[in-house]
Amino acid sequence: MKVFTSDNAAGIHPEVLAAITRANQGRAVAYGDDEHTARATALVRAQFGVEAEVLLVWGGTAANVIGLACVTAPYEAILCAETAHLAVDECAAPERFVGGKLVTLPVVHGKVTPAAVRGALRGVGVVHAVQPRVLSIAQPTEVGTVYTLAELGALAALCREHDLLLHVDGARLANAAAHLGVSLGAATTAVGVDLLSFGGTKSGLLGAEAVVLGERAHARGARFHRKQGMHLASKMRFLAAQIEALLTDELWLRVARHANAMARRLADGVHALPHVELVHPVETNAVFARLPARTVAALHDDGYRFLVWEPDPARPVVRWMTAFDTTDDDVDGFVAAITAAPR
Numbered sequence: 001m002k003v004f005t006s007d008n009a010a011g012i013h014p015e016v017l018a019a020i021t022r023a024n025q026g027r028a029v030a031y032g033d034d035e036h037t038a039r040a041t042a043l044v045r046a047q048f049g050v051e052a053e054v055l056l057v058w059g060g061t062a063a064n065v066i067g068l069a070c071v072t073a074p075y076e077a078i079l080c081a082e083t084a085h086l087a088v089d090e091c092a093a094p095e096r097f098v099g100g101k102l103v104t105l106p107v108v109h110g111k112v113t114p115a116a117v118r119g120a121l122r123g124v125g126v127v128h129a130v131q132p133r134v135l136s137i138a139q140p141t142e143v144g145t146v147y148t149l150a151e152l153g154a155l156a157a158l159c160r161e162h163d164l165l166l167h168v169d170g171a172r173l174a175n176a177a178a179h180l181g182v183s184l185g186a187a188t189t190a191v192g193v194d195l196l197s198f199g200g201t202k203s204g205l206l207g208a209e210a211v212v213l214g215e216r217a218h219a220r221g222a223r224f225h226r227k228q229g230m231h232l233a234s235k236m237r238f239l240a241a242q243i244e245a246l247l248t249d250e251l252w253l254r255v256a257r258h259a260n261a262m263a264r265r266l267a268d269g270v271h272a273l274p275h276v277e278l279v280h281p282v283e284t285n286a287v288f289a290r291l292p293a294r295t296v297a298a299l300h301d302d303g304y305r306f307l308v309w310e311p312d313p314a315r316p317v318v319r320w321m322t323a324f325d326t327t328d329d330d331v332d333g334f335v336a337a338i339t340a341a342p343r
């Protein structure tokens, strides 16, 4: 296995595929009025809070955009990291479908700081200014780092002080919770997260995510936002079956622990190499490294695939990602190739 581009380069986890096959029995009422959806919704609520409103969708961009659309008016702002998927990888979907304005904040190893949030709280109540409504953070961040519970608590307190909602893009929330050693709810709603996208696709689902709206984020008409946002799946039972599988026997945790451990193994294998510089703490299933362009080219020629995150003619930064299907041998082979590559 030579593809380290992303965790979504992996296929479908066998337990998930089996769940989809089991759901493929007979007929079920369409559009979510089926027993699979009821069970999946109950399982999501058991993680994040019994009062939560839960909407299943099939993509991560949609989960972010539909969740935020539920709580943001067109004259309001969403504060987010300058590196946020929302801001750089969603093709302006938030601007188009949510409306309002993304206000981007500087980051430290991918994390937004309370000081950066305070600096962006300008013009509150001024009719000429866009009104801050939501702080959106990714957990883990786009560079694989994890906000500690204390950091989350501080951001949540700041949000409450300024009447903002705290949104988490949890496309890889499982990996963050595994790193923190806490439940999905303890990593989010229990520390003051108001709404979130709970990702599944990167944990081995075919394609399913849950929008979770906590008490402060309850929206009139959330389900209409999902329909208008084109994510009311008619064959909802198959999205639900995947989420059910993810939340059964802690599949989310088993997958996340394994993927995180593979990234740790990769980082440990290369960190002492003089031509490799790890640029962010490795806390989940991504390794970010700066290395000579010659090394990158040689690895590509050798058939390895990974993203160049920060292009640079001399020393680009690359991203290597692991997933449920990455093996010790895959990692060790890659480490050997990096070690042997020209510098």
Ligand SMILES: Cc1ncc(COP(=O)(O)O)c(C=O)c1O
Pocket (backbone or CB within 6 Å): 059, 060, 061, 062, 085, 086, 138, 141, 142, 169, 171, 172, 201
């Ligand atoms: C941080 C983050 N959020 C959301 C997404 C979801 O994106 P997609 O719409 O491709 O499922 C991704 C996917 O790479 C991501 O990395």
